[in-house]
Amino acid sequence: MRRSRLMQKALQRYWRWQRALTLGVRGMVFDEAGRVLLIRQTYTPGWLFPGGGVERRETLLEALRRELMEETNVAMRGAPALFGVFSNEAFFPGDHVALYVVREWTQTHPPKPNLEIAEAGFFALDDLPAGTTAGTLRRLDEYVNGLAPSETW
Numbered sequence: 486m487r488r489s490r491l492m493q494k495a496l497q498r499y500w501r502w503q504r505a506l507t508l509g510v511r512g513m514v515f516d517e518a519g520r521v522l523l524i525r526q527t528y529t530p531g532w533l534f535p536g537g538g539v540e541r542r543e544t545l546l547e548a549l550r551r552e553l554m555e556e557t558n559v560a561m562r563g564a565p566a567l568f569g570v571f572s573n574e575a576f577f578p579g580d581h582v583a584l585y586v587v588r589e590w591t592q593t594h595p596p597k598p599n600l601e602i603a604e605a606g607f608f609a610l611d612d613l614p615a616g617t618t619a620g621t622l623r624r625l626d627e628y629v630n631g632l633a634p635s636e637t638w
Contacts, residue, residue, distance in 0.1 A: 506579045510549040511536030513568060513628060514559055514587040520607035521625065523617065524556055527603045531618040534584070535559070535605070545583050553587070557596050557605050563589035568624070569634035576620075582638055584624055 511534040514522035523532040535556040539548040546565070553559040565585035573580035596605045608614060610629060613622070620638040627634050 506581060507577065508539045508545075509537060509573075509580065509582045510539060510545050510552060511582055511584045512549055512553050512559075512561075512565065512587045513584060513624065514553070514557070514590060516607050518607075518609075520609050521613075522557060522559065522605065522607050523614065523621070524602050525604040525614075525616075527601060531616045531621075532608075532614045533618045533621045534624070536582075545585075549585055549587075553590075556602050557592070558594055559587070559590050559592050561587055561590050565589075568628060571620075571634070571638040572636055573620075573638040576638065584634075586628065 512522070513534055516522070522535060524535045525532050535553055536549065537552040537556070539545060543551070549565065550561055553561060565587040568584045568586050571582045571584065573582050596602060598604065606614075610625065613625075623635065623638075626632065
């Protein structure tokens with residue numbers, strides 16, 4: 486039995502090394518006026534949905550809750566709707582992103598710029614900031630126009 490567990494652990498590590506995948510979450514957060522929440526990070530160009538990586542022993546929803554709070558002071562109420570899971574190979578080989586639509590939330594106070602987040606704000610869909618990333622624009626187009634989500638970010 487012990488040998489079997491050791492073999493299983495060894496195989497898991499081997500496959501992780503051979504087939505390394507990363508998983509992230511993002512939130513498409515809308516306010517009551519239909520504006521969408523976007524952030525601009527300090528270490529990468531463009532405006533995008535808030536979110537980040539899923540940590541070990543963390544579910545997708547736990548990661549989304551944590552990331553929204555850390556980056557924007559948004560606390561989810563109720564269950565968000567999964568919009569899609571996307572391969573993000575062009576940006577980072579082996580990366581996948583789960584995107585959720587968040588309509589029920591509260592915000593204690595607007596976020597202040599920090600070492601990770603340069604700016605955050607709600608934007609009307611017809612007045613998005615210059616530099617909104619292509620992936621963000623595609624997801625918004627799919628969601629707003631009722632299109633089937635593509636498989637790639």
